Amino acid sequence: MAEDFYKVLGVKRSSSAAEIKKAYRRLARQFHPDVNPGDRDAEARFKGISEAYEVLSDEEKRKNYDTYGTANPQVGGPGGADFGGFDFRGFDFNSAGGFSDVQDLFPDLFGGRQRKASRSNAPQKGQDVQHSVRLAFREAVYGTTLNLSLDRKNTCLSCQGSGRVATKGRQSCPRCDGKGKQRIQQGSMVFEAPCSMCEGRGVLESEPCSPCGGQGLLSSTDRVAVKIPAGVDNGTRVRVPQKGEGGRLGGPAGDLFIITSVEAHPFFERKGANLYCEIPITFTEAALGAKVEVPTLEGKATIKIPPGTQVGQKFRIRGKGVPSVRGHQVGDQFVQVKVVIPRLRDERSKEILREFTALNDEDPRADLPSFPVS
Ligand SMILES: [Zn+2]
Ligand SMILES: [Zn+2]
Structure with a gap:
């Protein structure tokens, strides 16, 4: 055990x-x-x-x-x-x-628990603790400082985390009346064993600490400032040293691990350090080429749409993605174009397009298999 x-x-x-x-x-x-x-x-x-x-x-x-x-x-x-x-x-x-x-x-x-407690009087590090936080999209990209209110278990100062305090003077053990032995009944058998409370010594030198109930730790709600670095993503672990559970007997506290999740963005989709977005262009912009302004995280950028751009084509804007958590690289922004087909309302536009059709005999279905498809 x-x-x-x-x-x-x-x-x-x-x-x-x-x-x-x-x-x-x-x-x-x-x-x-x-x-x-x-x-x-x-x-x-x-x-x-x-x-x-x-x-x-x-x-x-x-x-x-x-x-x-x-x-x-x-x-x-x-x-x-x-x-x-x-x-x-x-x-x-x-x-x-x-x-x-x-x-x-x-x-x-056999008083094993007490023996163990007195045996292991070396400093012990406290337990690590995990806490999840949800970040806004920009907080994850640029980093932020969170002021968290956390329920923590801190080292009990009355017993230094040991859970036991020395009794006043040597006390006769109340469980065995100072005899150091106790009678144990197991089924029909009765036998004598060393007293579990005093480990057979008959006297008590320590007793459970009352402020912490012998647990060595006391609960409190603490405010903890956590610096979230730029570039965290869903499932990133941010370590906050020594903000976990309190240590015992002078040992350091455990660490706090903040696990991040990130809210979705209405315009950008994030995959690792890269951002993806969709930009609508007109069919004349696609056919003739154009310069198009694109929103980025830090403002806007201009991309050049070459003549003959097709639906779904992707363009890359270098360095407009998300910084990596380690800070020496920044991802890219990818722009996918969506061609918007005009709904013609006036006769003149229709006339122009009929004229355009007569001038351009390109058949986009030329490569289709013949009917019926074999
Ligand atoms: Zn205590
Ligand atoms: Zn005893």
Whole structure:
């Protein structure tokens, strides 16, 4: 049992099934591999969350977990001399990993959790956190600074994130009355084990920190200024160092990752660093050639339509696209022409076009296959 399932889901031991389900759904959405492609930390978190939920969502497994620290305690056959004829090899367990010693199997029974807490008093970096933002088209192109109001978990200053504080003086352990041992009943068997609260010492040297409830972290809503660089696109990750969850025992905070999505633009379509747009031209402009003004992000540009331009032809305006996030290249703007056919209202125009037809015997259907098509 490497992790406390309640901590993994961020719920209290007293939480209801509905609260556990809600916490699971929120975390599963946040750390789902589909949302975090290639992010190994997120993948590991997601796996841990799923394992924790599998146990805590099942009433019987949860009860076993609360009592024995494992979801599937099964008493094996008679065997080893340890603890009144208990054979730990007979215990099944549900987690994917192995266990290094019996303490991993029964953290609560042998004070493994406390041992672990006092053992790992090295500084620990806080968890990374992800947050999604939606940007206007121009904000994504040119960059912006966002002032976000984020619910964060900061290091509890009372316990420096350890979750435990020293007791005043040496106190006799209340759970075992200072004896250092506790009686455990397992089915019909009763045996003695070291007290889980004091690890068999009979005295308490530390107790759970009350401001943070032993979690080591305190929730608060913080304002965080995030600089979004120019050129971000859908799914860009912007790292904000040390704005994730608080660290423990002097360790640094985790990082905040801002995941961007970008609103569509009514005129431009963006593909990576390039912009695409459509410009209507008249059929005489297409036939005779013309200079046409085209809107760009920074104003306007003029493109030269050569004589004989066809429907759908594309023109490139270099350097009028989107800057790359790394800042040393700018994409291009592509202009596709759409030829607008005139609706003739006056006789004179029709006359001119009939005359034009008589002068130009070009047949656009000359290359069609003969009828019937074989
Ligand atoms: Zn605390
Ligand atoms: Zn005790």
